[in-house]
């Protein structure tokens with residue numbers, strides 16, 4: 001198989017604060033292929049944004065510092081790039097869409113001017129051609145009457161239309177990778193769906209890789225090919241979107257899914273709160289809140305990623321260690337299927353062969 005478009009290995013990003021060192025991202029690995037959407041999910045404060053911003057080194061340094069790991073984009077080592085190489089990458093081959101379109105647009109310039117700037121920053125084209133492409137981009141992101149709206153200022157657009165403008169800017173350089181951090185959170189549900197569909201169309205057309213950060217599992221179900229579940233700076237579980245929804249394996253993922261309306265019986269949020277980021281618990285980060293925690297979960301490091309036996313679905317939990325019994329987490333119903341798949345002797349065999 002060819003190399004992924006984006007490959008993050010064991011990334012560690014810390015913040016040096018008066019209260020101590022914040023381990024915001026603590027050994028995260030993930031891959032994104034061309035044309036693939038990878039959703040990064042997890043509660044507030046789990047390190048999703050810091051992971052995304054570390055990719056093109058957007059985190060404020062200081063207090064932030066990438067203290068370890070590797071980020072490769074199309075084979076290039078991003079963490080060793082010079083500032084000018086990084087500037088070429090940002091808004092060039094990698095486009096960013098942030099949560100709040102307000103912050104991404106400059107209120108004193110027309111949106112046409114801002115998109116033309118984004119085009120000409122990376123492409124040596126005439127004003128006339130940049131103008132044509134601006135209209136084309138606005139058309140493509142579904143802004144009606146683009147020719148006349150090009151001279152409007154950001155405040156003349158609604159929230160949904162502003163986010164479309166931001167997406168047009170991110171697309172100005174025909175990026176290979178889009179990083180979208182909660183791109184629809186500030187928008188109402190109908191607009192949200194339109195924006196997600198738009199990103200999907202762009203992806204189909206240009207084979208763009210997308211990293212989508214969200215804590216909305218409805219969005220995940222809508223757009224994700226693969227899902228990475230983060231908790232307290234660590235990856236708890238990752239795999240194909242169907243696997244994550246059908247066979248959620250980490251107790252944390254299962255708790256997250258049970259919070260989805262219409263899924264489990266429990267609709268309340270997960271009990272307890274995120275551990276201290278400056279002195280996280282030993283063992284699995286989730287152990288203080290985990291109903292299945294045993295002595296092994298409380299010592300040493302975060303467990304390695306163990307295969308669930310289904311494709312590339314992996315989970316950082318001692319109950320999935322080779323030889324362990326995941327039915328502790330999964331309950332009786334699921335023990336057959338998982339035991340069979342793992343082929344290391346589940347308690348009962350000969351159940352239905354799904």
Ligand SMILES: Nc1ncnc2c1ncn2[C@@H]1O[C@H](COP(=O)(O)OP(=O)(O)OP(=O)(O)O)[C@@H](O)[C@H]1O
Nearest residue numbers: 015022024043044045046047048049050051063277
């Ligand atoms: N500039 C900073 N200085 C100190 N700590 C920071 C800074 N930026 C982020 N952090 C800390 O890093 C951790 C991860 O934050 P991050 O913003 O990545 O979370 P998130 O998963 O994106 O949450 P949300 O869903 O709320 O956006 C948090 O504990 C946060 O307080």
Ligand code: NI
Nearest residue numbers: 048049050181
């Ligand atoms: Ni965030």
